[in-house]
Amino acid sequence: MDRLDAMRTFITVAREGSFTRAAERLGMSPQLVSKYVGQLEAHLSVRLLNRTTRRVHLTEAGMRYELSARQVLQEIDDIENDLGSLQSSATGQIRISAPVSFAIAHLAPLLHDFQEQYPAVTFDVQLNDRKVDIVDEGFDLALRIGQLKSSSLIAKRLAPVRLVICAAPDYLAKQGTPHKLDDLKNHKLLHYSLMEDDTSPLLKTWLQSRHTMVSNNGDVLTRAAIAGAGLVIQPTFIVSEAITSGALLPVLNQHVPEPLALYAVYAHRTLLASKVRAFLDFSADYYGETPPWDQGLTGTPT
Known part of the structure; x- marks a missing residue:
């Protein structure tokens, strides 16, 4: 028995006052509705409904259970709605690991400009030159400098590094x-x-x-x-x-060797939170092929 389905079925029966009308509302057969309610009563070891030929009535236990079940299901719906909003709009905190020297010199303007466009996003930026374990250490993404190598992580190139x-x-x-x-x-x-x-x-x-x-x-x-x-x-x-x-x-x-690159690496391509996807899209063209730190240099390989 799926307890949440059984709870929703019971609440619909209590609201409609009839197995038949509840079945119509839920798009299932009256027999399945009756089965769900019966399984729920057996699980709880208490009668929730008194059945007559014309109508069903809540028992005292049924009234108490209906109130609590409504609250539980509402909380679950609220949680799912909150998670859905994270996927549909750029909001919440992005946790980033970044190289020390690059972040100190050049990361702050990118973060500021991104927040100008997405004010509901906040950042937790941890500076470290070691290659952190993104998943185990709870990062949404990491900025890394080097040559792109085979990895289980997904990498998005942001800028050349000469x-x-x-x-x-x-x-x-x-x-x-x-x-x-x-x-x-x-x-x-x-x-x-x-x-x-x-x-x-x-x-x-x-x-x-x-x-x-x-x-x-x-x-x-x-x-x-x-x-x-x-x-x-x-x-x-x-x-x-x-x-x-x-x-x-x-x-x-x-x-001088061929340029390296600055990459944003992250763990998952599917079900990527909108805040992270928005940051990746915003960052992709932010520095350009001639980044600000290379502009005006002479004698630098291109």
């Missing part, structure tokens, strides 16, 4: 400007520890070289490079301002 190798003018004046990959062995290299293996000759050479400084944060390495500590490979969204101002100079442009 890499550049650069150093401070004072450092290059003292140590010389590298012109070929083999020159890297004569330089101080500031290494981002979460850099992944790559097929590009530059990154292969870089990963196999000795590093004088290692960090899991690109901003730390960039500031060290500006101070003259050595060469650094970083995405332009971190170093573009320093390059534009002349604090860092790009080198080895001919060896």
Whole structure:
């Protein structure tokens, strides 16, 4: 017995005062209506209705049960309506995991502009450069930077992420400007520890070289490079301002690898909450193929 169906059937019988009229209202046979009510009474071990040839009447237990059952079914309907509104309109909280340096520099304008259009949406943004488990850790989506790889997750590309190798003018004046990959062995290299293996000759050479400084944060390495500590490979969204101002100079442009990409990754394509779908659609063209941090740069690979 489906208890909710039985409860709805009983309430309809009580309202209509007749098995026949209840059956017509519910679109089922009078025999099935009688069966549902009988099963409900057997489950509760109490008589809910007194039956006569002309009409049914609620017993005392039936009156009490009808009142409670109406409240229960109304609460269930309210819950389902609330969930339906989440699917039909962009409302509620979106929980996002995002890379530290990118989020600090470039995520806030996107979130602000999205909320201007969807004011009923709020954000919980957690910054972390590790690859979080979206499902286990309760995230709606995560922003990730890299090459698209095979995964059970679904990825939506949001923007190109271009890499550049650069150093401070004072450092290059003292140590010389590298012109070929083999020159890297004569330089101080500031290494981002979460850099992944790559097929590009530059990154292969870089990963196999000795590093004088290692960090899991690109901003730390960039500031060290500006101070003259050595060469650094970083995405332009971190170093573009320093390059534009002349604090860092790009080198080895001919060896810079193909751009990476910024992706929004999420777990499910079907039954995606409207708030998440709206955010993905809004974000898709927000940065463009020449993102704000690349505009005005010269000598940066395209």
